[in-house]
Amino acid sequence: MYKIKEKEKLFIYTGPDGSGRKTIAKMVATAFDMETVLSYTTRSPRHYEQDGEDYHFVTDVAFKKMEDNQEFLETVEIDGIHYGIREQDIVKAFENHNLVYLTLNPEGTEKLKNMYxxxxxxxxxxxxxxxVIERHKARKDMEEDIQRHLAHYDETMEYKNKCEHVFENYDSPQVSFQVSEVIEAFLDRNRIVTDY
Structure with a gap:
């Protein structure tokens, strides 16, 4: 397991699918020198998703092979779909950045929290x-995908009490500003002074 160094920090965005986690994460990342690490998944890309930008989309066979080679730091299976974070990707992200962010479901988030x-x-x-339903419809998600996500909504919402920070996303720019303020305050508190 990669050992996170003193100045390095992982920020994880979690919550129900369709609540704008990725949008906010990307907005916040532009305010800081933040690198993202994408999950690998065996599901098919949605019509608006790009391989290498939203996820690394791989076949079941490729995923299994990576799993057998112990490339993943953590994996989860939800509704028969596999998701995983490659340890090498985290190592690489930390080579050039002290701040790294991920967008994960609660299961993956909890695994990384337990590790780090x-x-x-x-x-x-x-x-x-x-x-959430409106956003899914606006991005023209398939009805079966919307139903699948909504089936997990209540369960996902229960995880919010475990997280350090909780934001209701009624306005993405506003919420990304609030998240940025939290990170700014945290970094200021933990600033390591190197000028003697």
Missing amino acids: GERVMRFFIFSNRET
Whole structure:
């Protein structure tokens, strides 16, 4: 397991699918020198998703091979779909950046929190069920995908009490500003002074 160094920090965005986690994560990353690490998944890309930008989309066979080679730091299976974070990708991200962010489901988030403890800061981003349905429809998700995500909505919402920071996403620019303020305050508190 990669050992996170003193100045390095993992920020994880979690919450119900369709609540705008990725949008907020990307907005916040532009305010800081932040690198992202993408998950590998065996599901097919949605019509608006790009391989290497949203996820690394791989076949079941390729995923299994990577798993057998112990390339993953953590993996989860949800509704028969596999997701995993490659350890090498985290190592690589930390080569050039002290701050790295991921967008994960609660299961993956919890696994990384257990591994890295206080080096992980969790942001739970949520929207109410109606807003989530509207967003799914606006991005023209298939009805079966919407139903699949909604089936996990209540269970996912239960995880919010475990996270360090919780934000309801009613307005992405506003919420990304609030998240940035939290990170700014955290970095200021933990600033390591190198000028003697």
